[in-house]
Amino acid sequence: MAENNSWWQENSPCQHKFIHFDTIKSTESSIYQIGWKRVDRFYCEKCLDYKDKVQKEWSRDKPEWY
Numbered sequence: 001m002a003e004n005n006s007w008w009q010e011n012s013p014c015q016h017k018f019i020h021f022d023t024i025k026s027t028e029s030s031i032y033q034i035g036w037k038r039v040d041r042f043y044c045e046k047c048l049d050y051k052d053k054v055q056k057e058w059s060r061d062k063p064e065w066y
């Protein structure tokens with residue numbers, strides 16, 4: 001039965017309803033600047049598909065979105 005588990009995803013187009021799941025923040029440093037990286041992960045509560053929204057910026061100051 002396991003090989004048939006994906007039939008419902010392929011045969012029923014999902015009207016994705018993405019909800020926010022997690023936010024992962026990280027930074028890396030160079031001599032002059034800081035690399036601010038924020039990943040917001042969303043998943044669809046209907047089909048459990050997920051997508052990541054990635055924002056990254058090199059700046060000395062913390063960006064507004066971080």
Ligand SMILES: [Zn+2]
Pocket residue numbers: 014015016017044045046047048049
């Ligand atoms: Zn979906």
